[in-house]
Amino acid sequence: MNRWLMKLSLALVALGFVSGAQAVEIQHWTTDEGARVYFYPAHSIPMLDVRVVFDAGSARDKRSGTAAMTQGLLDMGAGEWDANAIAEQLESVGAQLGGSVGRDSAALSLRSLTDESRLDAALTVFTKVLSQPTFPQADFEREQARLIQALRQQKQQPGAQVGKAYYRALYGDHPYAAPSSGDEESVSLIRRVHLFHFHKRYYVANNAVIALVGDVDRARAEAVAARISSQLREGEAAPELPEVVAPSASQQRIEMDTQQSHILMGLPAVRRGGPDYYALYVGNHIFGGSGFAARLMQRIREDRGLAYSVYSRLSPMSELGPFTMGMQTRNEQREEAIDLLRSNLREFIQEGPTEEELQKSLDNIIGSEALRTDKNAELVRYLAMIGFYELPLDYLDTFSDKVREVSRDDVKAAWQRHIDPDNLVQVVVGASVEAAPEKAPTSEAPQ
Amino acid sequence: MPQKRVFLFGWLALAFAASVLTACQPQSSERQSSADSASPRLSVADSAPPADQVAPGDVYEYRLDNGLLVLVKVDRRAPVAVNQVWYRVGSSYEHNGITGVSHVLEHMMFKETDTLAPGEFSEIVSRYGGEQNAFTNRDYTAYFQTIAVEHLPRMFELEADRMRNLKLSPEEFKKELEVVKEERIWRTEDKPTGLAYERFMATVYMNSPYHHPVIGWMEDLNSLTLEDAADWYQRWYAPNRAIVVVVGDVDPRTVFEQVEAAFGDYEAVDLAPPKPQQETPQRGQRRVRVHGRTEQPHLYLGWKVPSLATVATEDEWQVFALDVMASVLDSGASSRFPRELVRENRIAQSAGTSYNITSRLRSTFMLSGAPAGENTLEELEEAMLSHIKRLQTELVGEDELARVKSQVLAQDVYQKDSMFYQGMVMGMLEANGIGYERADEYVDRIQAVTAEQIQQVAKIYFSDQTMTAAELLPQTDGQDKTSQEGAL
Numbered sequence: 001m002n003r004w005l006m007k008l009s010l011a012l013v014a015l016g017f018v019s020g021a022q023a024v025e026i027q028h029w030t031t032d033e034g035a036r037v038y039f040y041p042a043h044s045i046p047m048l049d050v051r052v053v054f055d056a057g058s059a060r061d062k063r064s065g066t067a068a069m070t071q072g073l074l075d076m077g078a079g080e081w082d083a084n085a086i087a088e089q090l091e092s093v094g095a096q097l098g099g100s101v102g103r104d105s106a107a108l109s110l111r112s113l114t115d116e117s118r119l120d121a122a123l124t125v126f127t128k129v130l131s132q133p134t135f136p137q138a139d140f141e142r143e144q145a146r147l148i149q150a151l152r153q154q155k156q157q158p159g160a161q162v163g164k165a166y167y168r169a170l171y172g173d174h175p176y177a178a179p180s181s182g183d184e185e186s187v188s189l190i191r192r193v194h195l196f197h198f199h200k201r202y203y204v205a206n207n208a209v210i211a212l213v214g215d216v217d218r219a220r221a222e223a224v225a226a227r228i229s230s231q232l233r234e235g236e237a238a239p240e241l242p243e244v245v246a247p248s249a250s251q252q253r254i255e256m257d258t259q260q261s262h263i264l265m266g267l268p269a270v271r272r273g274g275p276d277y278y279a280l281y282v283g284n285h286i287f288g289g290s291g292f293a294a295r296l297m298q299r300i301r302e303d304r305g306l307a308y309s310v311y312s313r314l315s316p317m318s319e320l321g322p323f324t325m326g327m328q329t330r331n332e333q334r335e336e337a338i339d340l341l342r343s344n345l346r347e348f349i350q351e352g353p354t355e356e357e358l359q360k361s362l363d364n365i366i367g368s369e370a371l372r373t374d375k376n377a378e379l380v381r382y383l384a385m386i387g388f389y390e391l392p393l394d395y396l397d398t399f400s401d402k403v404r405e406v407s408r409d410d411v412k413a414a415w416q417r418h419i420d421p422d423n424l425v426q427v428v429v430g431a432s433v434e435a436a437p438e439k440a441p442t443s444e445a446p447q
Numbered sequence: 448m449p450q451k452r453v454f455l456f457g458w459l460a461l462a463f464a465a466s467v468l469t470a471c472q473p474q475s476s477e478r479q480s481s482a483d484s485a486s487p488r489l490s491v492a493d494s495a496p497p498a499d500q501v502a503p504g505d506v507y508e509y510r511l512d513n514g515l516l517v518l519v520k521v522d523r524r525a526p527v528a529v530n531q532v533w534y535r536v537g538s539s540y541e542h543n544g545i546t547g548v549s550h551v552l553e554h555m556m557f558k559e560t561d562t563l564a565p566g567e568f569s570e571i572v573s574r575y576g577g578e579q580n581a582f583t584n585r586d587y588t589a590y591f592q593t594i595a596v597e598h599l600p601r602m603f604e605l606e607a608d609r610m611r612n613l614k615l616s617p618e619e620f621k622k623e624l625e626v627v628k629e630e631r632i633w634r635t636e637d638k639p640t641g642l643a644y645e646r647f648m649a650t651v652y653m654n655s656p657y658h659h660p661v662i663g664w665m666e667d668l669n670s671l672t673l674e675d676a677a678d679w680y681q682r683w684y685a686p687n688r689a690i691v692v693v694v695g696d697v698d699p700r701t702v703f704e705q706v707e708a709a710f711g712d713y714e715a716v717d718l719a720p721p722k723p724q725q726e727t728p729q730r731g732q733r734r735v736r737v738h739g740r741t742e743q744p745h746l747y748l749g750w751k752v753p754s755l756a757t758v759a760t761e762d763e764w765q766v767f768a769l770d771v772m773a774s775v776l777d778s779g780a781s782s783r784f785p786r787e788l789v790r791e792n793r794i795a796q797s798a799g800t801s802y803n804i805t806s807r808l809r810s811t812f813m814l815s816g817a818p819a820g821e822n823t824l825e826e827l828e829e830a831m832l833s834h835i836k837r838l839q840t841e842l843v844g845e846d847e848l849a850r851v852k853s854q855v856l857a858q859d860v861y862q863k864d865s866m867f868y869q870g871m872v873m874g875m876l877e878a879n880g881i882g883y884e885r886a887d888e889y890v891d892r893i894q895a896v897t898a899e900q901i902q903q904v905a906k907i908y909f910s911d912q913t914m915t916a917a918e919l920l921p922q923t924d925g926q927d928k929t930s931q932e933g934a935l
Contacts (some may be wrong), residue, residue, distance in 0.1 A: 044524050045863045075780065083790060087780035091850040094857020113857055134879050142793055145820060149796055153743040158637060189459020257740055260629065292557070292569035302566055303621030308630035328633050360574055370595050374525035407703045 018423035023394045024373055026219065026383060031229035038383040038393075039212045039221045044378050046114045048214030049380040052130060053388045055238040056106040056202035058180035059318075063189050065147065065182020070135075070198045071099060071106040073143055077134035078125075086125055095122035097129070103176050104318045105388055106202075110381070114215045118233060121402040123227055131231035133199060141191045151184045155400020162262040162429040163243040165254055169425045170268055170322055174244050209387035213380040245267045246423070261334040261430025263327050265341065266312075268320035269418045272389040279414035280314055280323075282406045285361045286353045287345075288312025288325060293360065296344060300327065306337055318389070323419050331430050338426070346421045352412030366400045457858055457872070457889060485521035487599050491707070495519070495699035504863075506873065506883065507699035509706075513715045514687025517706045517881055519699040522866050528599055528695025529733050529866045531591040533874040535690075536683035538663070539585040539656040539808060540721050547627070547663015548671060548679045550583040554623045556590065556677055557581075560633040568605055575601065585661055586807040587878040593867065597695050603691075603709035610684055611713055612741040619674045628669075639739030639919055647747040647917035650735045651811055655726035670757045685716035692874045694866040726751060726809060733915040738922045743796070746824050746833060747815045752908045754803065754810040756881050765907070766804050767892045768810060773800040774851045775843050775901065776814070776834060780849060783834055784816070794822050794830045807879040812908065824918050838905035842898040855893045 027039040058067040075097060076083045090097055095118070099108040108130060112122035154160040164179045171177035178186070210225050246268060270280055287313045288296035300310045310327035327339045327347065353361075373379055373396065386395050478514040501521050509517045536672040537549050537708045572579045577594035592602050635641040645660045651660040663671070689712075693702050729751065755766050777784040777800040788795035798816035814835075817828040862868050 012603060042524075047864075084781060085784060087786075088846070088850065091779045091781050092846075092853055094853045096857075096861075111861060113860060118857075139790070142790065146789075146796055149743070149820065152743070156639075156741050156743075230861055260632045260637050274878060290573065291531060292566065293573040295735045298566065301626055302622075305625035306629075308626050308633055329629060330632065360570070363574045364576055367574070368578065369576070370525050371576070371593055374527050374866065 017298070024379070025397075026386065026393045027221075028387075028393055029222070029225075031210075031225055033229045034233060035205040035208040035210050035223075035225065035229040035232065035235045036387050037210045037212065037223075037229075038387045039218070040369040040379055040383060041215075041217065041221070042213055042379070043215045045376070046215050047111060047376070048114050048119060048212065048216055049109065049111050049376050050224065050228070051107055051109040051211040051212070051384045053105050053107045053384045054203055054207045055104070055207045055388070056198070057104045058178060058182070059103045059241055060185075060198070060202060060238060061175070061178065061182070063182070063194060065184035066179040066190055066194050066198050068101045068181050069147065069187070069190060070133075070195045070203075071101045071108065072134045072147075073135050073139060073195060073220075074099075074129045074140035075107065076143070077133070077136040078094070079132045079237055081125075081128070083138065083139060086129060089121060089125045090430055093118040093121045095125075097126070101180050103180055107384065118254065119224075123224065124210040124392035127228050127231045130228065131233075133195075135192055135195045135199075137192060144187060144190065147181070147187050148184050148341050149209070150417060152180060152185065154181075156256075158256050158258050158260070158262045158429040161254055161256065162264050162366055162427055165252065165429070166264040166266075166324070166425065166427040169250055169252065169320075169427055170247055170266070170290040171244065172247060172318075175241060176244070176317070176319065182337065189376045199234070200207065201232070203232065203239060205229050205232040206235050206237045208232060209384060211380050211383035211387060213376045213383060227396050234425070236403075241319050247425055249423045249425070251364065251428075253430070253432075255432060256429050257431050258429070258430075259330060261337075262326045262332050263324075263334070263338060263341070263426070263427050263428050264324055264330070265338075265424045265425055265426040266322045266324035270314050270321055270322035271319060272314045272316040272321070272385075274316065274320075276410075276414035276418060278402045279314065279406050279410040280418060282361055282365070283348070283411040283415050284312055284314045284323070285365060286343055286357045286411070287348050289314070289362060290361065291315075293364065295348070295357070296325070296327075296341070299344060300337065300340055304340075306333055306340070310341075331433050334428065334430060334433065338428075342421065342424070345419075345424075349412070349415045349419060352408050352415070355408060357409050358411070362403060362406070369400050372396070448787055457862060463531060465590070467712050483884070491662060491700050491703040494703055498698035499702065501699055505517065505893060506886075507703075508883075509703040511686065511707055511711055513711070513713050514685075515689055515691065515706070515710050516715075516877065517691045517703055518693070518877070519697060519702050520694045520869055520873065521697060521699065522691075522869070523696045526596050526696050527593060527866070528693055528697050529591060529595045529870045530591050530599060530602045531589055531692040531870045531874050532604070533587055533589045533690040533692065533878045534608075534683060535586075535878050536588055536679075536687045537584050537586045538659060538661040540683070541656060541659065541660070541663075544662075544667060545671065545679075546659040546667040546674050547631075547661075548675050549588055550662055551624060551627050551671060551800065552676050552679050553581050553583045553588050553590075554627060555620065556609050556613060556818070557678075558623070559616060560608050560612040560618045561614055562608065562612070563605075565619055571601070571605065577602070583661055585657060587875065587915050589874060589878075591870075599693070599702070600705045600709070601703050606691075607713070609707040610686070610710070611687065613684070615673055615677050615680070617673055618865065620676065622670060624668065627662070628665065630638055631665055631668065634662060635660070636665070637740075639737075639741040639746055642739055643737040643745055643917055643919035644747065646735050646737045647749065647813075647915070648811070649770070650733050650917060651728055651749045651751065651915040656724055656726065657726075657808060657811070680882075682718070685718065686710055686713045687715040688718065690874055690877050692870045692877075694870040721746075724808070729913045729915075731912055735915075735917050737917060737919050738882075739919055740922065741919065742921050742924065743817055744921065745815065745817050746831075747813060747917040747919075749811045749813045749915045750809050750909050750913055752802065752812045752878075752904075754806040754808070755885075756807050756879050757809050763892075764896070764900055765904050768896050768904045769802055769908070770804050771848070771851055771893060771896045771905060772838060772901045773812065774802045774854075775804045775838070775847055778854065782847075784831075787834075788816070788827075788830055792830065793819050794827055795819055797887055799841065805881060806880050824920075828916065830928075835905060835909045838901060841907065842904075843901050845898070848896075848898060852894055855890060859890045 095112040110126045288294045307327045312325045315321040494509040494690045503521045507519045575598040577592045579592040581590040784798040796817040796819040801813045877883040
């Protein structure tokens with residue numbers, strides 16, 4: 001249990017950023033089978049990070065949860081090996097297998113020492129897990145049951161519930177609406193054959209990005225990429241996702257017997273690599289995306305003591321990802337908090353940031369350049385992101401320059417174009433408050 | 448399960464978890480670290496070689512006249528440094544009635560000083576492009592910034608300022624206490640496993656300060672005063688209670704001079720060391736039930752075991768054997784809990800172990816998990832205990848042991864990827880009275896652990912009579928909506 005927490009804690013410490021103090025010259029090529037490779041040599045530590053990303057996120061699900069189960073079961077059996085054999089081989093050379101599934105993509109990552117025999121052993125397992133999973137029936141049934149049990153448990157977790165309901169309200173019929181984990185009903189409909197089909201269609205070279213960071217030279221990096229890629233079917237890239245249809249304003253509250261209400265509100269607003277990204281980014285940094293320095297934190301936590309956590313966030317995705325404001329506060333303060341979030345957003349969009357606020361944010365973003373690339377673990381994620389969303393290779397190096405060009409008017413104009421404060425989707429999970437009459441209608445379905 | 452677990456091995460594998468707020472551990476009598484002893488004073492020049500002779504990876508130490516210890520480790524991968532200021536105070540220094548005061552004070556440290564307005568500290572760090580935060584644990588409180596190296600001197604000045612010049616105003620205190628209560632609701636009141644873990648620790652420990660949660664009991668927070676925080680600040684925030692740890696692209700001599708310039712004028716404060724508060728021996732099994740807003744039951748089993756800070760030198764092998772024992776049970780997909788309890792026997796939805804080898808006071812070896820499907824907590828408990836029994840009666844296989852050791856060796860390399868982590872290890876070992884210079888021992892000590900030693904510690908420390916169990920159960924009809932517990 002603590003080890004999980006440890007992982008989360010470190011993740012919080014390693015706040016993600018973009019750009020680099022020294023030039024980060026990313027090398028890029030395509031394998032014979034069509035996988036796009038992104039490589040950055042980092043020689044100070046004898047280790048290699050590999051991250052393979054497929055356009056195989058839950059947006060590709062026919063039955064919600066298929067992408068998650070496919071990725072989750074890769075290491076339960078591959079080729080002639082069962083889960084124990086896979087785990088034993090990796091652990092005996094100290095290699096670590098990781099990964100994640102989101103709406104856009106599914107990733108599998110490997111960290112290994114770079115001495116010849118250890119890296120070779122680790123890659124042998126890694127490539128087989130990616131290319132020849134067997135999804136054994138017994139493991140499938142058990143993992144399906146575990147997933148359903150976990151999803152049932154999440155129904156009692158306000159943080160999990162508010163997030164799921166929020167995406168459903170934001171995205172309606174779009175594939176982004178469903179949670180990447182699936183839900184109880186949809187997961188129970190998944191059969192083993194669906195995993196084979198999903199894997200066969202999407203875990204293919206033409207649908208893959210391979211990111212490499214570590215202590216190997218170009219020749220060795222090419223060999224590693226070729227080894228991974230050559231085991232994959234060539235296949236085809238996944239088709240474009242449908243465009244997001246903007247939802248109309250809605251409010252709903254989900255009853256849960258908690259002391260605090262979890263609040264999310266926002267709207268689809270930003271594509272990765274889309275127009276106005278830098279102006280939206282800088283604006284969000286000022287408004288609610290920079291911790292203690294941000295307006296929301298200052299006005300809602302520091303000035304009023306209403307919340308421990310209050311923020312705004314941009315989540316750029318392949319199609320329009322959300323701009324989101326979020327906080328947790330005691331149920332009795334809920335309406336006050338919601339009013340504050342809304343009025344602050346309205347003010348920010350009408351007036352934009354002050355010159356001083358802009359300057360402070362630019363100072364922070366530009367001044368923290370060197371912090372963003374000081375860890376291989378972070379770099380490999382950036383490379384994978386650059387590859388997956390086909391951002392320019394100099395994305396990290398030019399980030400500060402692009403940010404520097406952003407003016408107050410740019411921020412204001414971009415926010416006015418992309419964020420309509422009268423059109424927010426709002427979801428609250430929390431208990432009803434008896435004393436104070438509520439202004440917001442309860443349990444009003446979205447749309 | 449979209450997120451795959453990646454396990455961590457090493458000094459902090461289990462310690463940092465608690466650290467951000469709610470879990471970690473402490474020690475029987477605080478081994479007074481060198482900060483409080485009168486060691487001969489070395490000059491800056493004697494404390495580190497000239498810049499061109501500094502070895503990356505080595506640790507350089509310097510102590511100011513006022514007792515402040517400065518540790519510097521060089522990492523030249525990026526023009527960045529991590530600055531961490533550690534204070535030897537945390538919830539295990541608190542007594543009933545003021546629990547949570549260390550953490551509340553940590554929050555207040557971001558407010559006013561004699562020369563800075565509320566929030567100005569954070570604003571300055573932000574404008575320099577820095578990241579910053581702080582964490583409170585049972586045994587320590589630490590503040591940190593990650594920043595471009597040229598701004599380090601300013602960070603030292605800011606930290607020195609708030610070490611002695613904090614201004615605690617009633618208005619800011621009142622607001623911040625509400626923020627902390629919101630934090631407690633979020634971490635604990637509204638999270639059944641958080642509540643259950645808190646009750647578990649309060650049952651494992653009767654008189655040890657590990658009894659109370661890092662964030663404090665809500666009832667204590669409700670009556671905490673500005674004076675409580677001010678007293679706490681006066682008492683513990685002194686140069687001879689602190690450690691400055693810097694990791695990054697720096698020259699140690701320069702850092703020593705900069706720290707001396709910033710902190711050198713402060714006087715050491717005369718302090719009585721905390722009372723040992725050794726836990727009274729357990730005289731029989733303890734069990735507590737917690738009813739919460741959940742359908743998923745959860746189990747916690749714990750035994751009190753030594754940490755490196757509390758164990759006698761000749762018994763030090765025991766803590767490393769306990770550490771390996773924890774990994775044999777739960778350290779990767781091939782270890783026993785995930786393999787047998789989750790995959791093969793399907794008894795557990797989840798199952799894990801936790802043991803903090805570095806706590807200041809005696810530590811807890813914990814097993815925890817949730818039953819799968821229709822399995823009951825009793826069945827899960829029986830299965831987990833059968834694994835303890837097996838460790839007591841059968842030697843761990845050579846293959847299993849070798850896998851754990853390989854992973855420890857590899858992680859020792861991987862951890863060099865994080866300057867923050869390297870700083871954490873030094874700061875925590877020093878704060879807990881173990882000594883930063885022992886950081887490099889870990890890998891060798893783990894490699895030396897034998898199957899026989901694991902069997903021995905399993906026999907010494909794990910008995911029915913010294914076990915504590917906590918069960919998280921769903922609410923039953925007619926129960927108050929707020930969680931409550933009752934003895935069996």
